[in-house]
Amino acid sequence: AQSVTQLGSHVSVSEGALVLLRCNYSSSVPPYLFWYVQYPNQGLQLLLKYTTGATLVKGINGFEAEFKKSETSFHLTKPSAHMSDAAEYFCAVSARGGANSKLTFGKGITLSVRP
Amino acid sequence: GAVVSQHPSRVICKSGTSVKIECRSLDFQATTMFWYRQFPKQSLMLMATSNEGSKATYEQGVEKDKFLINHASLTLSTLTVTSAHPEDSSFYICSAGSGGTTGELFFGEGSRLTVL
Numbered sequence: 001a002q003s004v005t006q007l008g009s010h011v012s013v014s015e016g017a018l019v020l021l022r023c024n025y026s027s028s029v030p031p032y033l034f035w036y037v038q039y040p041n042q043g044l045q046l047l048l049k050y051t052t053g054a055t056l057v058k059g060i061n062g063f064e065a066e067f068k069k070s071e072t073s074f075h076l077t078k079p080s081a082h083m084s085d086a087a088e089y090f091c092a093v094s095a096r097g098g099a100n101s102k103l104t105f106g107k108g109i110t111l112s113v114r115p
Numbered sequence: 116g117a118v119v120s121q122h123p124s125r126v127i128c129k130s131g132t133s134v135k136i137e138c139r140s141l142d143f144q145a146t147t148m149f150w151y152r153q154f155p156k157q158s159l160m161l162m163a164t165s166n167e168g169s170k171a172t173y174e175q176g177v178e179k180d181k182f183l184i185n186h187a188s189l190t191l192s193t194l195t196v197t198s199a200h201p202e203d204s205s206f207y208i209c210s211a212g213s214g215g216t217t218g219e220l221f222f223g224e225g226s227r228l229t230v231l
Contacts, residue, residue: 009156036222043121043208043222044159090158102149103210103220107158 002027002093006106014114019078021109023065023091026072031093033074034103035065038088047089050074061085086113118142119211121223128199129231136194136226138209144189145211149220150182153206165192199230 003026013019025031032051036044048059055067065076074091090108094101118141128134138148146167151159163184164172171184181203183195192211196203206227210220 041206041225041227043119043224044210045222101212102161102164104161105158108156110156 002031002095002104004091004093004104004106006091006109008109009107010110010112012112012114013081015083016080019063019076019081019085019111021076021089021091021111023074023076023106024072025074025091025093027093027095029095031095032101033065033067034092034094035059035063035074035076036090036092036105038090038108044090047076081111081113083113083115086111119209119221119223121207121209121226123226124224125227125229127229127231130200131198133195133197134199134228136196136207136209136228138192138194138211138223140190140211140221143211145192146189148186148192148209148211150184150192150194151208151210153208153225155206159208162194167192196228199228201230204228204230 005024007022034049035047037047038044047063048057050057050067058064063078065074067074088108088110091106092103094103120139122137148165150162152162153159161174162177165184165186167186167189173179186192206225208225209223212220
């Protein structure tokens with residue numbers, strides 16, 4: 001069984017400030033971990049993913065995340081927020097099983113960016 | 116990159132009617148597609164796994180007679196909401212895997228259903 005915990009529902013930062021969105025997971029098998037972004041009334045876009053290898057993963061739009069097995073975490077960061085980063089962010093986990101594995105999502109975090 | 120397309124993006128229907136939503140993988144074949152439902156300001160809840168050429172696998176609590184899923188080809192899965200009611204109003208999103216071992220899925224743009 002797998003689960004994802006995203007603490008808090010809303011994060012607000014100033015433009016140019018550090019973005020930190022937290023994600024903790026639970027998995028009975030080595031996990032695949034993902035961060036997705038969703039803009040209003042749109043589908044999900046993959047930001048980055050961890051499969052194997054390097055635990056620091058770089059994604060699109062300047063985002064990165066670090067897989068920490070000891071902490072069962074996969075927090076998403078961006079050094080400097082842009083107004084265009086305002087969106088809903090979802091952390092997700094899947095079991096190692098190929099592209100047909102089901103994703104389990106966290107409840108999501110709304111990121112607001114203040115001018 | 117891989118693209119998954121949904122149609123329609125928005126649909127409004129009267130209570131009691133049925134609505135069909137299509138999910139297509141445009142540049143790859145998908146033996147498996149997933150259907151999610153998303154309520155406002157909430158996460159995505161997996162409804163069912165659509166398998167090409169066989170019956171869909173529904174998650175616990177999802178009525179298979181209410182939400183009919185057909186995966187007739189490697190590039191098309193359809194979700195039909197039968198006898199829709201206002202509580203079925205939601206954002207429905209499909210996803211498809213392009214294969215490989217990474218578990219990555221590509222998501223459609225979503226379909227917003229409003230039942231009057």
